[in-house]
Amino acid sequence: MLLIAFNFVREQRWPIFVLLLWVLLLAFLGLVADIPRMREDLLFLFKQVAVYVVAFSIFFGGSAIYNERKSRRILAVLSKAVRREQYLSGLVLGVTTACAIYCFALGLTGSWTLGAAGFPVSQVWFLMVCLVAACMLAGTVALMFSTFLNPFLAAGATALMLGVPWIASQTVAAGWGYVIPVSALTNTVLKSTFKVPGHNEWFPVGLAVLETLAFWAVAARIFSRVDIAVAVE
Amino acid sequence: MTGMPAALEFEKVSKEYGSFASRQSVRALDGFDLRVETGEIFGFLGPNGAGKSTAIHIAMGFMRPTLGQGQMLGRPFGDAAARRRVGFLAENVALYHRRVDRLMCFYGALNRMGGARLGERAREVLRMVGLQDQAKRNAGKFSRGMVQRAGLAQALMNDPELLILDEPTSALDPLARVMVRELILSAREAGKTIFLSSHLLSEVELVCDRVAVLHRGKLVRMGRTSDLLQSTEQTAIVARGITSDAFGGAVSQNGLVTMTVPISNQRSVMQRVWELGGEIVSVNPVRRSLEQVFLEVTADAQPPQPDGGR
Known part of the structure; x- marks a missing residue:
């Protein structure tokens, strides 16, 4: 599982590198800007750069199996003593690690720039934990759909699945945001301000971990019945 | 020999590919029976689209049969523990783009190999396929023939009891073909079983103890190579x-x-x-040559289906 996860991160090193350029931008602004005066702009940029990674986790998760099947590299991997569920676990861990690398870099930069502007550094890291949990769940949902759909449809289905609870939380009741807590976790990041940097609410983080396990189990069940040597389309 | 457990056994295996859009299905395998004995080199022949790769993919657990079942090294198809004792080289093998010695270690580690033995075995298999001088090169920069050699090396990493080779020499030059032939023969000497799918009939004729010809998903001829060639x-x-x-x-x-x-x-x-x-x-x-036998039993071959060759 660790081998497959490490291999996934290695194969995705260029997209991860491109993502990290956004963090570099924030770091650059931290160097040249008058931090106390521009702190609201920096926080806005921090939040914007932070939520990109959730979209990328869907991209990573939705395309992982497809890319491996299309290149036929999956055959050499699954011809070894690797069970399908182990393979999927490796991919979930790989997607989470890829996003965690980004979040770690963003956390470091955020601690420096926002910390200097008065934002609690511990809260920056809590927000990063929320982001990693959101990415892990979003990536796993995308991975589940990608076991039987092509990446575009898998991304669409994932957006729908994550979007419906979010819409319901906005229109019906806030509790709907916890059905699939990606939106709840993302909102924790987006709604943080210098005055109210957010509450350390661990419930959605724990829920995201549990739901990740549930979606992984469903994905493993579906994937065990899929003919992987046949073209996806 | 029949008293020994089979290395590979298909029992009335059928496989249909469905097309959701056209609601049509293609039968790639049709009640396919085959038994490969332990310690033999078995040639698996058939025209394009006959179902050879489908049969191999079912044995490896990449696909599920529509009907029937089978065993590989005494375990049901798709069993991960059985795959640990199997080496597989896919047709048009694709490998990750990284240093080939590290790549071998990666594939070996997937088979639960580890420690100092892993690196040692990686060097050993690269030497066996003639890539020892290329060990530090990135496989992404390899020619097709070298990729095929590296593919063969990864199949040998775990010193497999059963070696399943799908077109192992298709991209190789004559020298490399001789090398693969010698590898196959020495593997048999060491008691391994080799299941060889190939279009290169002269190669099959030279090395295989028994041969089966698959045509339109059905087994149309099987026997000892010497018997088939004897008129x-x-x-x-x-x-x-x-x-x-x-x-x-x-x-x-x-x-x-x-x-x-x-x-x-x-x-x-x-x-x-x-x-x-x-x-x-x-x-x-x-x-007769194996080519003559092959042409004889597949004489009514139609052009392959659009999705044939899977």
Whole structure:
């Protein structure tokens, strides 16, 4: 599982590198800007750069199996003593690690720039934990759909699945945001301000971990019945 | 040999590919039965789209059969523990783009290999396929033939009991083909079983103990290679001291006259040679090439289906 996860991160090193350029931008602004005066702009940029990674986790998760099947590299991997569920676990861990690398870099930069502007550094890291949990769940949902759909449809289905609870939380009741807590976790990041940097609410983080396990189990069940040597389309 | 457990066994395996859009299905395998004995080199032949790769992918657990079942090394198809004892080289093998020695270690580690033995074995298999000088090179920069060699090396990493090779020499030059042939033969000497799917009939003819021909998803011929190549119908009689004019269809070369005659006529032709004052040099049953056998049993082959070859 660790081998497959490490291999996934290695194969995705260029997209991860491109993502990290956004963090570099924030770091650059931290160097040249008058931090106390521009702190609201920096926080806005921090939040914007932070939520990109959730979209990328869907991209990573939705395309992982497809890319491996299309290149036929999956055959050499699954011809070894690797069970399908182990393979999927490796991919979930790989997607989470890829996003965690980004979040770690963003956390470091955020601690420096926002910390200097008065934002609690511990809260920056809590927000990063929320982001990693959101990415892990979003990536796993995308991975589940990608076991039987092509990446575009898998991304669409994932957006729908994550979007419906979010819409319901906005229109019906806030509790709907916890059905699939990606939106709840993302909102924790987006709604943080210098005055109210957010509450350390661990419930959605724990829920995201549990739901990740549930979606992984469903994905493993579906994937065990899929003919992987046949073209996806 | 039949008392020993089979290395690979298909029992009435059928596989249909469905198309959601056209609601049509293609039957790639149709009640396919096959038993590969432990310690033999088994040749698996068939035209494009016959279902060879489908059968292999089912055995490896990449696909599920629509009907039927099978076993690999005594475990049901798709069993990960059985795959640990199997080496597999896919047709058009694709590998990750990284240093080839590290790549071998990666594939070995997937089979639960580890420690100092891993690196040692990686060097060993790269030497076996003639890539020892390329060990530090990125596989992404390899030619197709070198990728195929690296693919063969990864299949050998775990010193497998059963080696399943799908077109292992298709991209190789003649020297590399000889190397693969020697590898296969030495693997058999070491007690391994080799299941070899190939279009290179001359290679199969040279190394395989038994051969099966698959056509339209069905097994149409199977037997010992020597038996399949032996024709029971005709005999080649070589004589000297006569002219070829006396026998219709005879060929004269360097003073020797060769006649290919039905076995039923063998005695009368030999008597005629002696009556004409000639001398019989040799009488041998006519051997066919595997290509002739292949063409004979797949004579009604249609052009492959659009999604054939899977």
